[in-house]
Amino acid sequence: MNHKKYTFLICIFLLISNSISAHEGGHGIPSKQWELTTNELFKAHFISYENGEVWLMDGNHSIQTFQITDFAEADQKFIKTKNEFIHSLNSRTAIQLGSQSLSIFDWALIGFGILLLSFSVFKLIKQKTVVYLTHGVLGLGVILIVSCKNVNSTKTNNLEVPENNVAEMRAFFERFEDVSTHSDENYLYVSSNGLPDHDMMVGITNWQQQVPIKQNYTGDNSWAIPTHPKMAEHPLSTKTNLLKGAIAVAVNGIPIFNPLNNRGEDANAIGELDNWGGHCGRADDYHYHLPPLHLQDQVGAWNPVAYAVDGFPVYGETTDTLDEYLGKTNPDGSYQYHTIKEYPYFIAGMRGEVQLDPKTKAPENQVYPQPRTQELRPALRPLRGAEIIDFKFLGENSYSLTYSLDSKEYIINYNWDSEDNYSYQFINPDGSSKLETYTPRK
Structure with a gap:
């Protein structure tokens, strides 16, 4: 056999190798149109079938489960055939x-x-x-x-990473008064009243007339952080996903939302945030949109200031090289996010696996589970030209907010009692005032 023939044989062998080792469908998961017995049609990726349950993932990475009997007969046959094929591949x-x-x-x-x-x-x-x-x-x-x-x-x-040290996580959160934790085999649960121990709201120049009140982030409505995080094969970009709900929880029990608001705008750049990187949502719920680096004064620069809802910790700035998600992998295989000074600030993509709320759609989707808030007052519009210049703690469950508009100062004094009756006094520059009272709907 001469040299040219020998070389040709090697090339053929390598081509055959590449062909046989390629997996079905290439590198993507093929989408399929499904038909339910209700005649409803939708597109999703097949994930798995086990014990009569079918797992599908739609284009927004939301996982949905069905009983196999929910599908039309042709799709039931497809599911069983596909499942047998997958099992045959795994048994090679x-x-x-x-x-x-x-x-x-x-x-x-x-x-x-x-x-x-x-x-x-x-x-x-x-x-x-x-x-x-x-x-x-x-x-x-x-x-x-x-x-x-x-x-x-x-x-x-190799998507496996070390499990979190739950005792260490609990110690970070429980440094703060009014924050408590408990855990099970899958999650660390963080409970708080949603109010930080620092001043709030001062510095906001784009204000929707909401003021911070307590939230019932306790019991079954606590924040859940995975204790066994796993790297995602297809991380979610926070630029095109998760514009609703929290993407992390600060160690002081305050949720951290996407730096983009639900309209896709940088909340910091348009003046929606206070001097601590937070503001109130429509339910008067205080939350951050920026990583709370001010907490390093209490926890130390070498400790995390938050945990993402995929289970990975969030640290301050670093000189280490970061990946496209603003994180890095440590020598022991663990993963952690860091912060930078400009957008996207932190967590450019959700590097860990998360489950999405099937009731939400990208970009306004959110991670599940997510605690509930309860709206007390009607959602209001931005008060153009207003700037919040002062915020005071007046006593137990009692606060005062001052804002400037057209060079005049307005004051909102508000409080609530043990029965959750809320009172708001709106004081005008001329001394006149108006009183409003609210009681949460049960």
Whole structure:
């Protein structure tokens, strides 16, 4: 066999290798149109089928579950056939080599490379012909290609990270008064009244006339942080997702929302945030839109200021190189986010796996579970030209907010009692006032 034929044979072998090792459907998960027994049609990706339950994922990464009997007969047959095929793929024989998995075909390729390398060495010694050195290099190349392919595959598919130290997490949160925690096998639950121990609202120049009141983030309505985080195969960009709900919880029990508001605007850039990176939502719920770096004064710059809802901690600024999600992987395999001075500030993408609320759609989707807030007063419009210049704690459950409008000062004094009766006194610059009272709907 001459040199050209030999080289051609190697190329064919490598092409066959690449073809056989490719998975069905390429690198994406094919979408399919599904039909329910109610004649409803929708598109989603097939995830799995087990014990009569079918798991699908729509284009917004929301996971939905159905009973197989919910589907039309043709789709039921498709699900069962697809499931059998997946199980057959997972049961194929593989040989373990250290932490990697080599298929029989990969071993055959390596054997072929070794044979080619040995043959060339033997011929080189016997006949001292340079052409056999080329064959040896080709044989070595086959071995290296197969080895690198498996190393890269191992790196890509290794999505496991160490579980969180729950005791350490609890210690960070419980440094703050009125914050408590409890845990189960999957989550650390953070309970608070939604009010931080620092001043609020001062510095806002784009204000929707909401003022901070307590929230019932307790019991089943607590914040849930995964204690066994896992890297997501397809991380969610926070630029096109999660414009609703929290993406992290600060260690003082205050939720942190996307730096973009629900209209996709940088809330910080348009004056919606106070000097601590927060403001109130429509339910008068105080929350941050920026990482609360001021908490480093209490927890230390070397400790996290928050935990993302995918389970990974959020730290302050760093000189280390960060990935496209503004995070980094540590030597022990753990992952952590860091902050930067400009948008996107932190968590450019949700690096860990999360479950999305099926009732929401991108970009205004949110991670599930998410505590509920209860609107007390009607949602109001922005008060153009107003700037909040003062906020005071007057006593238990009693606050005073002062804002400036047209060079005049207006005051809102408000409080609530033990029965959750809320009173608001609106004081005008001329001393006249108006009183409003509210009671939460049960």
